[in-house]
Amino acid sequence: MGQAFGGWQTDVSAATKKSLPKAPSIIGESAILIEPTTGTIIYEKDPHKKMYPASITKIMTALLTIENCKMDETVTFSDATIHSLQYGDANMGCSVGEKMTVKDCLYALMLQSANEVATALGEHIAGSTKKFAEMMNKRAKEAGALNTHFANANGLHDPNHYVTAYYVGALFFDHRADQCGCLLHIAASVLMFHDLNTFDLVIFDHNFYFQCSAKSGSCSVIGSILIC
Numbered sequence: 140m141g142q143a144f145g146g147w148q149t150d151v152s153a154a155t156k157k158s159l160p161k162a163p164s165i166i167g168e169s170a171i172l173i174e175p176t177t178g179t180i181i182y183e184k185d186p187h188k189k190m191y192p193a194s195i196t197k198i199m200t201a202l203l204t205i206e207n208c209k210m211d212e213t214v215t216f217s218d219a220t221i222h223s224l225q226y227g228d229a230n231m232g233c234s235v236g237e238k239m240t241v242k243d244c245l246y247a248l249m250l251q252s253a254n255e256v257a258t259a260l261g262e263h264i265a266g267s268t269k270k271f272a273e274m275m276n277k278r279a280k281e282a283g284a285l286n287t288h289f290a291n292a293n294g295l296h297d298p299n300h301y302v303t304a305y306y307v308g309a310l311f312f313d314h315r316a317d318q319c320g321c322l323l324h325i326a327a328s329v330l331m332f333h334d335l336n337t338f339d340l341v342i343f344d345h346n347f348y349f350q351c352s353a354k355s356g357s358c359s360v361i362g363s364i365l366i367c
Contacts (some may be wrong), residue, residue, distance in 0.1 A: 169304040178309075186305035189286045194229070194252045194292030195307060199275050200260055201248055202310075207264050210242040221260045223268075228254045228295065254293040259290035268292060282310055 162182050169190050172182035180186075216237045224230055231253040233239070239247070239256075247256040255291075261271030267293055275289035290300035 170307045171304045173308050183305070185345070186308075187286060187303050189301045189303060191274055191296060191300065192302045192307065193294045193296070194304075196289065196300070197252065197257055198307070198310070199246050199278065200257050200271075200292045201245055201288065203264060203278060204241060204245060204248075204260050208241045208260075210240065210245075212241045212263070213238050214241060214244050214259050214263045216255065216259050217262060220255050220262060223258055224255055225295075230255050233259075252304075254295060257293035258291070279306070279310075282306070284310070 146355075159181060165184060167184070169186060169188045170182070170184045171180060173180055210237040216233045216239075217234060218235045221233065229252045231247050231251055233255050234251070241260070244256050244260055247253045248260065258268060261268050265271035265274050271292050272289050275292070276287075279287045279289065285303070285304040287302045287306050288299055289302075290297040294300070323334045
């Protein structure tokens with residue numbers, strides 16, 4: 140079906156295909172469904188198409204944070220970070236000079252989708268948004284990503300900031316990225332807040348069942364994005 144990615148099995152056997160229910164018809168321009176224990180791609184729709192990722196960018200930001208920081212490190216919010224926000228951007232209402240631990244920043248990043256927190260983490264790790272974006276692109280390249288380029292830590296729209304459904308899905312469940320278990324733990328904890336719009340979403344369609352517990356995003360240019 141799809142091309143190889145980091146050792147993921149991409150061919151679905153005839154027996155497996157026969158046992159699968161009829162694939163649903165979706166409105167989304169690009170999608171992929173990966174069986175997480177084997178990496179088998181069991182559904183895809185134009186998965187290598189360049190797409191704007193919006194807030195699912197924060198999965199990469201969180202991954203780099205976990206790989207490069209200790210949870211008790213202190214992140215300080217700079218003037219540039221706070222004033223990078225525009226009206227309507229998701230945020231935590233942080234102030235210039237405010238301090239948070241890396242652990243608290245990760246929860247704010249993944250649960251509140253706070254854009255100033257993403258930027259602050261990038262500055263904390265790399266010294267600037269530009270240098271952090273370079274780290275993101277290096278990490279993506281190490282994972283074997285194609286048609287992927289990051290320009291910032293939060294996913295606010297930039298024509299030069301794009302990914303593919305294939306890359307994002309594979310990265311999130313990549314067996315080499317052990318830290319992703321931590322991301323799932325953080326994301327799953329939102330269920331206690333019953334945020335039906337984002338995380339505690341159950342979909343029944345053509346015998347497919349999904350419990351969404353990862354990250355969502357939205358962009359006025361392309362609409363909504365979701366990782367289950």
